Amino acid sequence: MKPLIEAAILDLCSRSSTMLPTRMVIADLGCSSGPNALTLVSIAVQAIHSHYLQFVQPPPEVWVLLNDLPHNDFNTVVQSLVTLHKGNDPVVVTGVAPGLFYERLFTSGSLHLVCSSNSLHWLSKAPGVLTSNKIPAYDIDEHARLERLPIVFEAYEQQFRKDFTLFLKLRAKEQVPGGRMVISLPGRRSDQLASELCHLRETLARILRIMVIEGVIDKAKFESFYVPMHGPSDEDLRVIIQEEGSFFIGEMRVHDPRSGVDNALMVPSWFAIMMRAVFEPISVQHFGDVMDEFMACTEQRWSQPGSLEEEVAGNPLVMLVVSLTKA
Template identity: 50%
Template sequence: MRKFTNAISSIVIADLGCSSGPNAVALISVAVEAIFRYCALEQKVPPELCVLLNDLPDNDFNNVAKHLVAFQKDAECFGPVLTAIVPGSFYKRLFSSSSVHLAFASNSVHWLSEAPEDLMKGGIPMYDADDDLRQERRPLVLEAYARKFRKDFTLFLNLRAQELVPGGQMVISLPGYCSSESAGQSNLPWDGIAFMLNDMVSRGVVEREKLDSFYIPMYGPSDKELRKIIEDESSFTINNILAHEVMNDMDRSSITPKMMALAARAAYEPIIVQHFGATVVEEFERTVELHVRAGTPQLAAAGLVFLSVSLTKKV
């Protein structure tokens, strides 16, 4: 922060994968307020701030725009903030070269550009109904997803390195595992959702062929994997990698099965509708709620944490 405010008259902040709800402006609000408060404390003239919000083109940017208007109004007490929306995949270039000073990617880069091609081409389902076959193929599925994540995340880092100024900062958070946890070798973030869909197959709601050809483009790496990919790509210095629980005990006690079901629907509805059709979404939500209420053990993502990574672009 001190480096930015002392050296330049303007700061560009980008949020990659902002979504469309109230959280769309949550991270940038914290960053903007921190910059203005720092300048006030140090009695410095605040820099001109420009905020860029990015997500896929089918995101609800009308809703994002409304949140941006409210955000700008709240920020008026500190100073003017310019805003813009940048639709597009963050697996492609989004911003001009050496223009961004601070970039966020919260709960977004675990979404892959697409599911592993070798699984799709080989007709190997991400989730086998047969327990023995699923366990036999498990290492193959894990390895395919890990390779795809490495390829995508390396590209993501390379693109952002082109867009950030020298010394620019990037903060990334995503679901994953600590390398010390053996659970990371046997679980994927979508395991519980695949179990739900398989249950719907057993009740005739979803066709088996449809589930066998369905691949969720998502992967949760370990902290060791993240560090290795970042070091191999070599554009950034790692300031820190931290792991923290997805939910604390207080959060768990206040979250109802219905809330969990709605959260699962919000996250997975677009890809479920695209593959299975809109008619199954209500039953998917109901299935999630019933299994959460029953405490189905397959839903416990043992060892799952949020990994937070702080990076500085090398000069």
């Protein structure tokens, strides 16, 4: 996302040849609270600083707004905000905005740049057509699961379309004319089978299915577990953006985030930790504290020779990165 954020800042700063902006507002939606919470806004602030140095002009007043769900650890986030006020960096005014990004978060026409990394695959809710009709997203019986797969996929796809369309409409209201947005989320390539579910969600289901067979979790609870997550294809994303109409697509990139990673790191424990980081809160809420058993089952699943390599090869991890301009 870094080069796309830098390009967006350059575009915002270069629109007028006679007067540079005196105020810029940047928002990160889904900032989380760990070491990466300030990564995207820090890139943007540094890009603004570098651009103004070229023109030997005073830096603008920069507002940085960080959003995540209300239960996010904003105390830790606020403590780390001091790093944005170092040295000769632009004047930075910071704030937090707890809330769901499928709702209005900011005042109309206030945002210049919106960033969101690895967050928009989370849906506002599990598909209602599944939950209301008690259609399991997963099933212990493999034959029944495969038969139901197209119905489940369609339900998740429609929920994502509804949520992402709403997200675009809301952000368009909050952005200035010509505002920019750079987002990334896990998904799939357009040439992957449409019947394939989100890879991470499918991997989670396989692990939980083993835990059901071993008696760790209840079968009925497993079949009533709906993870509100969907990974669209790049073409899905393009169609939704074009149909909604609030933004122009500047650039779209599709890449494997595991490319270039040292193979020595690709061990069962690393994948187990990744799965825990993504799914622990929602799993504990539904099944209770079974994470020790979950970790053991996950590592055991991939401890057989060749199993991890087969998992990686058969389920490519794809990240979609999109740069948008408000129409």
